[in-house]
Amino acid sequence: MKRILVLGATGSIGVQALDVIAGSPDLELVGLSARSSWETVVEQARAHGVTRIALTDPESAGRAAAAWPEGEVHSGTQGLVELVLESEPDLVLNAIVGSAGLGPTIVALGEGIDLALANKESLVVGGELVTALAEATGARILPVDSEHAALHQLIAAERSAGPGTIERLTITASGGPFRGMRRSELQRVSVEQALAHPTWSMGDKITIDSATLMNKGLELIEAHHLFAVPYARIDVLVHPQSIIHGMVTLCDGAVLAHLGCPDMRVPIAYALNHPERMELDVARLDLAAVGSLTFEPPDLETFPALAIAREAAIAGGTAPCVLNAANEVAVHAFLGGRIALPRIAEVIEATLNELGATPLREFESLFEADRRAREVAAQQLA
Ligand SMILES: NC(=O)c1ccc[n+]([C@@H]2O[C@H](COP(=O)([O-])OP(=O)(O)OC[C@H]3O[C@@H](n4cnc5c(N)ncnc54)[C@H](OP(=O)(O)O)[C@@H]3O)[C@@H](O)[C@H]2O)c1
Structure with missing residues (x-):
């Protein structure tokens, strides 16, 4: 047991x-x-x-x-x-x-x-x-994140191969409830609309992160640390059906993909049982019924949070911590009806601009950076 x-x-x-x-x-x-x-x-x-x-x-x-x-x-x-x-x-x-x-x-x-x-x-x-x-x-x-559980399985299959075998990682994104909208249209979206995710049923905070695409920014950083792959070799691909969760491109041009119906019990069971598997009573994938899988690049003009996250990730040090804390404060304000959705990315960017990135030496400096970023983000909101 x-x-x-x-x-x-x-x-x-x-x-x-x-x-x-x-x-x-x-x-x-x-x-x-x-x-x-x-x-x-x-x-x-x-x-x-x-x-x-x-x-x-x-x-x-x-x-x-x-x-x-x-x-x-x-x-x-x-x-x-x-x-x-x-x-x-x-x-x-x-x-x-x-x-x-x-x-x-x-x-x-x-x-x-x-x-x-x-x-x-x-x-x-x-x-x-x-x-x-x-x-x-x-x-x-x-x-446990479905995209990273997918990559974990794909990479495990190549683990015995030499260094340099894995060329690129791709994490997919549903695009959220506002995919296809222009930035100006996002000014008027309600909290209820933002909480109505098209493919996943999740807690409020991650659902708003999915609506702004910040969730993919956070996942980009997560993938970098989990799999030690440089940011320049991690892609985000919008795939509205959420059937392919992650892909690995190998040095010989082969691409491995992990597929399944969107159900978080699958990656949860994978993580809890690793390296064993358990039988799960979840929907089986019927690709003929799905019909087609579609893909598009993320719209960074409408959803700047993803680009801001990538920049903070590359800056490193305390910047991702500041990014995260400012996002938590701004998402909370949006959920409370105090700001419009596009303001979330603006607050994060302004907080990052004010605090910049300082090198990290110990966990203590993270708690301090988190506290300071919350203060600055709150000032931005005020
Ligand atoms: N939901 C998904 O499908 C999904 C998918 C991938 C990744 N994730 C990640 O999984 C994590 C949880 O997401 P979720 O959607 O399950 O969130 P959630 O539904 O909001 O649940 C959050 C849980 O954390 C507890 N909690 C909240 N604030 C806390 C605090 N300050 N200290 C200690 N406990 C606290 C809550 O307790 P109370 O009930 O008492 O508030 C609740 O049990 C997030 O990091 C999310 O990004 C979620």
Whole structure:
């Protein structure tokens, strides 16, 4: 039995992960966390026979402890650390949203525990330090993002080949709900329209990132760190059907592609079971029914966030951390109805312009860069 700890259990990825774990005799759930959804997480613990949970919001942790005296409830961000250490998992699934996921990523990898990583922000914010930490302790990072899970499988198939075998990586993008629109039209789109993703059902933050194409910018940085491929050799391709998730171009001109119906339980199950596979009751791909697969380049004029992310990625140092923090602040403002969608990219660009990129030496400088970027982004909004 592989012992699995699920962080961010009440979210879109977390709930699907519990479904995957319940369907496998080889996976044992040993702990759960959320920020404030204490009723849901206590219900999940009862339903799955889990005895340890953590809530990062102390007030919610207090309520959970009162309502569930038979369980062990950890509180605050320190509670998350305790949960990782005390539940003795073989693998931690980090499905927390935003840079709040960086702390648990560091703790798990620092302890040498394998990490199934949905929280792409961990790699965006501190990719170099995070991958160096994994290398130092021998912990593996298994991507949960569908594009990266696809690339992970394709690259694994070529692992025995020599250096230089892999020429390019391609991550696909659905294009989001506003594909085909002009930038001026985006001024008037509503939060509800932005949350109506054409192919994936996900949490609010990543759905807005998909609408601005920032999600692909974050994924570009994630791919660079996971697979150690330079940015100039990672492409983003718009593919509205979301059937091909990732492609690898080899040095002999061959192109390997990973296909499947869009269902996050597939990459979640891949990461949780690696290197084994489990049987999954998901829709099988019927290409004759799909009919045609189409492709187009991303429209960087309408969706500048992707270009801004690529620039910050190449600048390196603290720039990707600043990019991420400013994005989180601006997305929050958009979801709260305070700004129009195109303003998100403007706030990020202005924050990057003000703070620039400084070299990275330690995790501490990331937390400081994150804090400072949030301040500057908030000033931009004001
Ligand atoms: N959803 C997808 O299909 C998908 C696909 C690929 C990658 N991802 C990535 O997976 C991650 C999770 O996405 P999601 O869509 O599942 O998000 P979500 O539905 O918003 O769920 C987020 C989870 O994180 C918890 N959380 C939120 N803020 C937190 C904080 N400050 N500290 C600790 N826990 C916190 C939430 O708890 P509460 O319920 O208490 O707020 C919830 O359990 C993101 O990094 C996203 O980019 C998601």
